[in-house]
Amino acid sequence: MDYRVVSIVRDHARQRPGAPAVSGDGRTVTYAELHERSSRAAQGLLAAGLGPGSRVGYVGKNAPEYFDLLFGAAKIGAVVTPVNWRLTRDEIVAIAADAEARVTVVDAEFAEALAAPDAGLAGQVIVTGEPYEKWLAGHPAEDPGFNGRPDDIVVQLYTSGTTGVPKGVQLSNANFAVGERMALRWRLDASSVSLVPMPLFHIGGTGWALAGLYAGCRQVLVRDIDPAALVDMVERERITNAFIVPAVLQFMCQVPGAAGRDYSALRAITYGASPITSEALRRALETFRAPLFQLYGMTETTGAIVQLEPEDHDPEGPRRHLMRSAGRPYDWVEIRVVDPATGAERAPGEVGEVLIRSSQNTPGYWKRPAETGRLLAGDGWMRTGDAGHVDAEGYLFLTDRIKDMIVTGAENVYPIEVEEVLAAHPGIADVAVIGVPDDRWGETVKAVVVPAPGAALSEDEVLSYAKERLAGFKRPRSVDLVEALPRNPSGKILKKDLRAPYWEGLGRTIA
Template sequence: MTAPAAPVMDASLGDLLTRVTALGTDRPAITLDDRTVTFGELDRRANQVAHVLTTTGLVPGDRLAVLLRNTPEFQELLFGAARAGVVLVALNWRLAGPELETILTDADPRLLVAGQEHLALIPDDHDARTIVLETDYEPWLADAPDNEPPDHEATPDDVVLQLYSSGTTGAPKGARLTHANLAFTPRMGREFYAMGPDSVNLVPSPLFHIGGVGYGLTALGQGGHTILLSDLSPAHLLEQIERHRVTHAFAVPAVIGALLTAPRIGEADLTSLQRIAYGGAPMTEALLRRAIDALGCGFMAVYGMTETAGTVVTLAPDEHDPGGPRAHLLRSVGRPLPWLEVDVVDPVSEQSVGPGEVGEIRVRSGQNTPGYWNRPEETAATLTDGGWLRTGDAAYRDAEGYLYLHDRIKDLIISGGENIYPAEVENALAADPTIADVAVIGVPSPRWGETVKAVVVPAPDATIEPAAVLERVRERLARYKCPTSIDVVEALPRNAAGKVLKRELRAPYWG
């Protein structure tokens, strides 16, 4: 009997691009609207980026910040940075100016590439040189050689990508990901998403998220075709699936729900679709059943996080059984990928819990981040000495090892696939002079899965005007983080230690 072939594990992202380019330089790599970049073009442009980063003065370990919408230039900057040993810091263009300023101060990039539309977000006193995509980018690359990358040999443990999320204290944290962390993503695409060189992969998520930039490597790592979106409207989603004969996609439930509202959904030719992965927010059984009926393809639940370089748990298409004897699995996110370990642990005793008992999800994997940039204390709180990553998510397992998300230990709110930490929103609201006390919770939303609600106590002799409060907080926070409703109460429920009892605040809404 012939032994199974060893999985392809690229030593670096640069090696990945070299490998898939060898499958055919004229093969389509990335498409955005009417523009398609071939693998040969992507390879050459990545070489140019790598050379110009070096001649600009960046050295291995320096940071290149990117503030762009989904565009092929984002990908060539990622691969170019990888070939130069530079760390790409992906910036969320949906943030408010003060939020972005905090991240730029923390990351301290040597260079920033930004779209014209985002320049107003960049603080005037920022030190890094800014390359504007629409006016500066092509002249910046023009004279750089494109036939070979610079003389830099990346190692698997080199950090190549830094993605930011807000912490439970409201302070942004830069999760560092290495070439080795991301090397598992193409394997994931091949073995679990069932992708190959002929796959056409739709990437609706923004590339500053692991669900965009990480998931985007699944098909690209097979030499497949990646479709980026300039518009998330239901009609555009549907048009792109039909036009490019999309075979695979990953989407948060809100995007899947939007697609089902497209006017032509009942008559569209969706026969190319093979598999849609969903995650990043709670998926209701009702929406999942509607999607299975309407789209006629396999569905795959995924669970992971930025710190694990993406997916670590999956529920395969053949485990989706609406109306059958295993219909209960639709509430599960699945079982761990075979090359990693997942445990459910009592965070107090630090002991594994049995089937049906709720605990914190822990992950031990080559996908785990080596830690946060400039955050040694938070790194130590997240990574144990035994190599386990504390996710902060609560779950239980059944007797077969299927994982069911139960709650979020860190009170994280996930709205439309965006992670929102209540402490960050509470800090912004607490600065309002009319508010004496505040708690922020997530409440159900038929469109976004969850939405943000603030429960506030008025300051002495003050009257809270919710509309005015919202207007002021939108100057400090991205709109998706802002409350969509405000309740005014006389006092917040607290325990004997003075901690707000958020479970009591959530109970009327979640039952």
Template structure:
């Protein structure tokens, strides 16, 4: 195992290190296309030099719209080597949502798959992925670009919806993503650590930290990254068996789809040492089914985009029979991470008391792009990050998530804020008032539900409301069901009482997250 002092401080340096140590080892595998580490390193330098030839400089934003691909991974590493900031956009978003992100990020260049090329907002430089991208890349020199990149430099800007529905750019540095491995090696937390040459699968959407973050992490570890354009249970099952994948990350909804697939019955999962899962809570029966069928060590991870993903983990030993009381926990703080539970004023609460979960770690974001006030509300001067999750710490330091202080809904590991869904629905001419809540769903964890009040004399059914929303926001944000009532419950100041709307659907559940 590599010592902490020897580990590179930036992703560009990590790629160069592995290109020297294992030049012929497979770095990327996408369909029939295979790229070794020496070639990936050369491509990253070519891309960095190409961006500089466009007149772009350190700190400029470079956007990508498309699915997972080997070229998308090369692009991220080239941007990192150039000291620029990679902005991958979730391809499932509605066109207007993509354009809002591009307008906010103001990228110096946009790289886009042809299927997503029609944009109302586009920078001066637009490059189509595929043959055009390869030709542009290969016309550049593969010499190391003359730019100094520091671990404190921002390398990644991922967009999350805000409570007002406006997207926020989470700025993440090289250090945010690269230090965790060093800390885990130093602490001997080997159940999350991959070795050089181990195969990893990139199947989660690229615009999430569980997508592009996996790509960066694989290069940091010197792994072989097998890229799937999008999640397909049959493809994951086949890849695990063919390439003897040792460590796998899936969101709970993806685990459910995998176990339900006909190929899972006879699948060979014997190579898997650990399966990490996170991004949304997992129902205990699904977890127990997965443990029994896959038969590997399971690791629950908890974090958020603002912490470059995982900062808390529930290790394999807490997934064994007799540990059921801990299987509903998010886990314990990973090395280098501090946790506390605090009240609204930031005062620390004692063990067993429910409050807001706060995190301090090297993973904490640099802030929100061009939003200093929102940054100040989320990140304190001494680097404590408010998560918006309600939880408690027990006497042993296990974190249990109880509810969400903020109204965010997590459906299939996608974050949905009621405000943006309500805005889309409210523009329907028949709608007088609307509230959006998350309700339990056996497949997706939570499902989006709209509670609608119609104008007097107006008519609209659930199908019409949902169809209207689909013209304005991404499909995963649209309500799956719609209830119609005479009036929404509100407090004396007029605020919607979402908890009162949610309560009938969550009765009988220990937690108000699923």
């Protein structure tokens, strides 16, 4: 589709310059100001030697500066690359190096760790606050005028890899071209006030915010997740629309007095990115008294591709079983369920691997041809790595993961990353990492460990060892010490058997 992300800021600055675009860190930026600031950022990036295809790093919490960079980069054909600030310093530096970022903007909160000369970030590092504002002011507010092509990459988001450095998912103008249709499906328009609590390094943050910006509304950025503060914000800011992950939605419902607050401005709450129970959905409906949309998608599909409509959220109705589904694909999205071994199509109701074909599919991973080849199945189809089935009405039910990825509080954890760290412990002979159900986070990480002969290993020792070596969301929250791990004849660990006791009676729902 002939669409450019950069048109968002140019069009709204011309048509409704004084309308608020982004609020965060105690200030609000209008569309005209965003156009001006992004033009200054564009000129600053040009002065630093960047151009079409260059990567611009951003390591920071949700803040207006990110959108200066996103649109500023787009104005010269460069690509914004937000990095997960929850990772360790070495992981952040490795991702910036993989992206070949020649300019990286770092949140002042992380300046001590990342902006020092010996921190390891290559190229120019600019800290938000006074240094960043001085950098902007030092360049003219002149739009370089780059327009580009539909297939030009504009955003690169990193998703956890099974080994080594995470993979950079490239997203193009064409991938985001569904913005208008998405905004309509999510009830966003120019009068909306949209809450953005998901981190901008997630597609749930950047994708949701871009849909709101496309609609021309105000985005209210959430820097830190505090359920009580979020409840206050929804009421105080008269929030009309929000994308909230299930864990946070549940925490908000548990805030004392939450059900008695004024949510009369709310038009809809969308949720997704991790599992949610029917009971949690029922409580959300009772607390917020607003329509709920469930979204299913992934970074590689530029976010949502399947949606469960509000009318299907009926916990007491005759079709309450639909609340266990992900919904139906959008009109522009095709779904196939196939045998993962042979590629043969499965009949309705039969479980297989879910494949997707749509204009939202990524063109591939940044400089990872082998991984891209495994992702893309040919003829426009993409493998999701998820297992499920489609019923006779076209509703998609996700039952398990082809991959072993764990989704905990909307963070993706690949077991092999954790297993490799734990396996280095001298007292561990064998280890498998699985996801187990958790009322708050959807899933948490569990390590199943075989102690080395003669080792006096304890759960606390394993947890302590992991705490020193892994980012917080990757660390196991529990440990089982066992004599042996179940394996098939070829020696592969039977993780399905390890998970089964914990998921018995719960199903395995991916939202």
